[in-house]
Amino acid sequence: xxxxxxxxxxxxxxxxxxxxxxxxxxxxxxxxxxxxxxxxxxxxxxxxxxxxxxxxxxxxxxxxxxxxxxxxxxxxxxxxxxxxxxxxxxxxxxxxxxxxxxxxxxxxxxxxxxxxxxxxxxxxxxxxxxxxxxxxxxxxxxxxxxxxxxxxxxxxxxxxxxxxxxxxxxxxxxxxxxxxxxxxxxxxxxxxxxxxxxxxxxxxxxxxxxxxxxxxxxxxxxxxxxxxxxxxxxxxxxxxxxxxxxxxxxxxxxxxxxxxxxxxxxxxxxxxxxxxxxxxxxxxxxxxxxxxxxxxxxxxxxxxxxxxxxxxxxxxxxxxxxxxxxxxxxxxxxxxxxxxxxxxxxxxxxxxxxxxxxxxxxxxxxxxxxxxxxxxxxxxxxxxxxxxxxxxxxxxx
DNA sequence: TCTGGGGTCCTAGGACCC
DNA sequence: TCTGGGGTCCTAGGACCC
Numbered sequence: 001x002x003x004x005x006x007x008x009x010x011x012x013x014x015x016x017x018x019x020x021x022x023x024x025x026x027x028x029x030x031x032x033x034x035x036x037x038x039x040x041x042x043x044x045x046x047x048x049x050x051x052x053x054x055x056x057x058x059x060x061x062x063x064x065x066x067x068x069x070x071x072x073x074x075x076x077x078x079x080x081x082x083x084x085x086x087x088x089x090x091x092x093x094x095x096x097x098x099x100x101x102x103x104x105x106x107x108x109x110x111x112x113x114x115x116x117x118x119x120x121x122x123x124x125x126x127x128x129x130x131x132x133x134x135x136x137x138x139x140x141x142x143x144x145x146x147x148x149x150x151x152x153x154x155x156x157x158x159x160x161x162x163x164x165x166x167x168x169x170x171x172x173x174x175x176x177x178x179x180x181x182x183x184x185x186x187x188x189x190x191x192x193x194x195x196x197x198x199x200x201x202x203x204x205x206x207x208x209x210x211x212x213x214x215x216x217x218x219x220x221x222x223x224x225x226x227x228x229x230x231x232x233x234x235x236x237x238x239x240x241x242x243x244x245x246x247x248x249x250x251x252x253x254x255x256x257x258x259x260x261x262x263x264x265x266x267x268x269x270x271x272x273x274x275x276x277x278x279x280x281x282x283x284x285x286x287x288x289x290x291x292x293x294x295x296x297x298x299x300x301x302x303x304x305x306x307x308x309x310x311x312x313x314x315x316x317x318x319x320x321x322x323x324x325x326x327x328x329x330x331x332x333x334x335x336x337x338x339x340x341x342x343x344x345x346x347x348x349x350x351x352x353x354x355x356x357x358x359x360x361x362x363x364x365x366x367x368x369x370x371x372x373x374x375x376x377x378x379x380x381x382x383x384x385x386x387x388x389x390x391x392x393x394x395x396x397x
Numbered sequence: 398t399c400t401g402g403g404g405t406c407c408t409a410g411g412a413c414c415c
Numbered sequence: 416t417c418t419g420g421g422g423t424c425c426t427a428g429g430a431c432c433c
Contacts, residue, residue: 008433012433038401039401039402041398041399042398043398044398044399044400044401045401045402046398046399046400046401047399047400047401049401049402062433063400063401063433064399064400065398065399065400066398066399066400067398067399067400068399068400107432107433108403108404108432108433109403109433110433111433189431189432190406190430190431190432191431192430192431192432193430193431194429194430194431195430195431223407223408224407224408225407225408225430248404249404249405249406250403250404250405251403251404252402252403252404253402253403254401254402254403255401255402256400256401256402291425293426293427301400303428303429304427304428305426305427305428306426306427307425307426307427309424309425309426338400339401339402341402341403343403343404
């Protein structure tokens with residue numbers, strides 16, 4: 001029987017910022033007051049990224065606008081995110097988990113799955129271990145976590161959400177009927193807004209209703225998705241804890257602009273910077289991309305994207321940029337752009353290097369240049385040198 | 398000054414081949 | 416005066432997660 005832990009940080013960004021502020025002599029613990037972590041409203045990034053338990057009591061929700069949150073709580077305290085510190089905390093936690101088992105899967109910046117099946121612990125020991133970890137994290141790192149324990153990843157994750165913060169819960173196979181089935185259908189993993197609306201129309205209101213529904217009926221409405229939905233409702237999940245990190249299927253950067261724009265030159269510069277960021281990341285991870293896409297969100301909040309298969313896989317900023325430009329016009333159309341992004345996918349580890357007879361630039365030379373540029377940019381932690389290189393290439397076209 | 402950013406997975410439809 | 420069908424690859428868009 002497998003034993004899986006799901007561990008996630010309570011109100012992660014807010015807790016971590018609280019730790020950071022306390023470490024830097026800030027007078028109060030922002031976890032104890034109505035507070036949120038949110039982006040900069042003047043840059044149109046003003047949404048709630050995390051909230052304190054106190055703020056939660058005012059009905060403030062993650063991902064709602066800061067404006068809305070303020071209407072719910074007049075004396076709300078707002079703090080900017082500190083992603084560098086979050087990453088540090090996330091890494092520390094990950095290292096700590098590795099001292100218990102090599103089978104740790106990072107599910108997000110603040111969540112991991114641990115496979116403890118091979119530790120052959122008895123039930124009492126499992127619980128004791130969970131409490132030990134929870135308390136050690138609180139003592140050593142200064143923030144709390146929830147630990148969910150189950151016989152598979154799904155059950156561990158569902159258990160972790162039962163009640164928060166600073167709790168250990170179990171959802172073993174023999175507890176599914178009593179603990180999982182009474183929950184509302186929208187609590188089930190991967191059942192979001194639109195699926196739950198559909199299910200409620202079919203009079204399926206709880207996870208138990210779904211588990212006991214006629215599979216044919218569900219199949220009629222949800223096609224292939226019905227298989228996993230019914231399995232999940234029954235607490236069935238055969239996926240493995242995958243310890244390998246850096247197996248990303250895509251890399252993307254996007255940005256909500258300070259103002260809506262359809263200025264091609266302005267948007268090209270944005271694309272240029274994102275191609276460089278993606279290129280850097282690809283080169284750092286020793287990966288090459290076979291597909292590139294541009295995504296936009298219009299002033300009406302409508303999403304559009306266009307993608308292009310590359311002739312040769314690449315991690316060269318120049319190549320990415322050239323190909324991105326090919327699909328820029330068709331993606332933008334006549335729209336006013338609110339948010340623009342670049343994404344690469346179809347990532348591979350090796351390059352099928354082909355030197356075209358008709359291309360007078362030698363890819364080996366370009367690689368050399370790229371290496372030097374990367375070194376300089378990394379040294380100064382900036383992309384300063386990049387635009388000049390592009391600017392020149394642009395003029396030559 | 399209402400609505401972020403980074404991901405994964407699925408689906409329907411079109412192009413193209415035999 | 417008829418135009419099937421299986422298969423593969425690719426794309427845009429949507430749902431969902433934290």
